Amino acid sequence: MAGLFAGPAFAWEEIAGVSTNTPALPFPVGEELFYRIYWGVIPVGISRTWTEWTHENGRKLLAIRYRTQTNKIFNQIYPIDDTAVSIVDPVTFLPEKFAFVLTRRRSKTDKTVTFDHSRLKAVMVSNDTGKTNILDIAADTRDILSLLYSYRPKGMEPKQSMKHRFMADTGLLDITLKTYDYEDVNVDIFGKVSCLRLEPIAKLDTLLVEDGKVMSWIAKERCLATKMVINAPLANVSIELREVRGPGDDSWSKTMRKKKGYKTPGIPAESVSKTNQTNSLASKL
Numbered sequence: 001m002a003g004l005f006a007g008p009a010f011a012w013e014e015i016a017g018v019s020t021n022t023p024a025l026p027f028p029v030g031e032e033l034f035y036r037i038y039w040g041v042i043p044v045g046i047s048r049t050w051t052e053w054t055h056e057n058g059r060k061l062l063a064i065r066y067r068t069q070t071n072k073i074f075n076q077i078y079p080i081d082d083t084a085v086s087i088v089d090p091v092t093f094l095p096e097k098f099a100f101v102l103t104r105r106r107s108k109t110d111k112t113v114t115f116d117h118s119r120l121k122a123v124m125v126s127n128d129t130g131k132t133n134i135l136d137i138a139a140d141t142r143d144i145l146s147l148l149y150s151y152r153p154k155g156m157e158p159k160q161s162m163k164h165r166f167m168a169d170t171g172l173l174d175i176t177l178k179t180y181d182y183e184d185v186n187v188d189i190f191g192k193v194s195c196l197r198l199e200p201i202a203k204l205d206t207l208l209v210e211d212g213k214v215m216s217w218i219a220k221e222r223c224l225a226t227k228m229v230i231n232a233p234l235a236n237v238s239i240e241l242r243e244v245r246g247p248g249d250d251s252w253s254k255t256m257r258k259k260k261g262y263k264t265p266g267i268p269a270e271s272v273s274k275t276n277q278t279n280s281l282a283s284k285l
Contacts, residue, residue, distance in 0.1 A: 025062070025090060026152045026153040026223075027051070027149075027152050027222060027223075028246055028247040028248045029051050029052060029053055029062065029247075030050075030051065030052060030246040030247050031050060031051055031244070031245070031246040031247070031248065032048065032049075032050040032243075032244075032245040032246050033048065033049045033050065033224065033225075033241065033243075033244060033245075034046065034047075034048055034241075034242050034243040034244075034245070035047040035048070035239045035240060035241055035242060036239075036240055036242050037068070037070075037237065037238070037239050038237065038238045038239075038240065039074070039232075039235055039237055040234075040235035040236065042073075043071065044070055044071060044073070044074035045068060045069055045070035045071050045074060045080065046068070046069060046071075047066075047067070047068040047069075047239060048066070048067050048068075049064070049065070049066045049145075050064075050065050050246070051063065051064050051065070051149075052065070054087065056087070056096075060090070061087050061088060061089060061090065061096065062087070062088040062089075062090045063085055063086070063087055063088075064085065064086045064088060064145045064146060064149055065083075065084070065085045066082075066083065066084045066085070066145060067081075067082065067083045067084075068080060068081075068082045069081050069082075078104070078105060079103070079104070079105060080103065080104055081101075081103040082100070082101070082102045082103065083100065083101050084098070084099065084100035084101075084145060085097075085098070085099050085100075085145075086098050086142075086143050086145040086146045086149075088146050088149075092117075093146065093149075093150050094115065094117055094140070094142065094146070095115050095142055095143050095145075095146040095167075096114070096115055097112065097113065097114055097115070098112070098113040098115070098143035098145070098146075098167055099111070099112040099113070100169060102169060108128070109126075109128075109169060110126070110127040110128050111124055111125060111126050111127060111169065112124075112125050112127060113125075113143065113167055115137065115141070115167075117137070117139055117140075117141070120136060120137055120138065120139065121134060121135070121136065121137065122134075122135045122137045122141065122167060123135075124167075124171065133171065135167075135171060135172055137167075137172070138165065141165060141166065141167065141172070142164075142166055142167065143166060143167040143168075144166050144167070144168055147164060147166045148225075151223065152222075152223045155196075155218075155220065155223045156177075156179050156196055156198065156218060156223075157179065158179055158180060158181050158182065158196060159179060159180065159181070160177075160178075160179045161176060161177070161178050161179075162176065162177045162178075163175070163176050163177075164176075164177070173202060174202065175200055175201065175202040176200070176201040176202070177198060177199075177200055177201075178198070178199045178200075178201060179196055179197065179198050179199075180196070180197040180198075180199070181196075181197065182194050182195065182196055182197075182220065183195055183196075183197055183217065185217045185219075185226050185227055187219075187226045187227070187240075187241055188240070188241070188242050189242075189255060189256075189259050190241075190244075190251075190252065190255050193219050193220075193221075193226055194219070194220045194221075195217035195218055195219050195220070195226050195227070196217065196218045196220065197215065197216075197217055198215070198216045198217065198218055199214065199215055199216075200214055200216070213230065213231045214228065214229070214230050214231070215228070215229050216228040216229075221250055221251060221252065222248075222250060222252060224241065224244070224252070225241065226240070226241045227239065227240050227241065243256065244256055
């Protein structure tokens with residue numbers, strides 16, 4: 001869950017305008033967010049989220065991509081390699097396709113979801129078994145990636161509770177996003193950052209996420225997720241922002257330019273879009 005957050009669909013029409021082929025978006029396309037994942041104090045992997053333009057049938061669409069991988073040490077215990085992409089209409093910011101490959105130990109889930117908002121239907125296909133499910137959706141139903149990015153035009157306000165139904169790997173799920181007050185969060189090379197504390201409450205398959213089990217912090221500037229903490233039985237899992245790459249002229253980009261040559265251990269120096277070409281999903285859509 002990296003990248004993040006914003007407001008109702010009409011905000012996209014205000015920002016984008018329906019007459020332009022390349023609408024302006026509230027975040028720079030080409031942005032790459034890099035996170036380190038810790039199990040207690042032990043680094044166990046990295047997570048990356050990035051955006052880029054793509055073309056389909058002569059149309060220019062936005063691709064929101066995500067990948068999480070555990071490192072060599074943690075691979076001996078519980079290897080994870082998750083990849084997902086949401087293909088989004090940049091004018092309405094509604095997804096047209098959502099594809100993901102989730103690899104956990106020896107299990108693998110490979111599915112593609114196609115949205116038809118005009119007919120209020122979505123088709124989920126298992127690329128492993130060929131099984132197809134047709135789901136009823138609302139006019140504003142999104143997958144988890146496009147939902148989180150849709151909050152970025154106007155951000156979030158303190159002490160709110162927002163309910164959504166979104167497309168996850170198992171189908172449609174309900175989530176409540178509950179906000180608290182702003183807090184200062186220490187974000188590695190960026191120093192103290194003013195962030196809104198956010199608690200997601202959801203029923204994820206057999207796991208009930210509530211009562212402070214998951215907490216995240218969203219920066220006021222550019223509405224980036226800076227940190228997430230998951231309360232686990234043996235040790236807390238934390239996901240912490242380390243680098244913000246790509247275009248931009250705000251404090252995130254200026255800090256990265258000042259720290260030219262800075263490299264987070266475990267994160268490749270080259271563009272993530274180049275390092276993921278060997279992954280099947282990176283070139284699937």
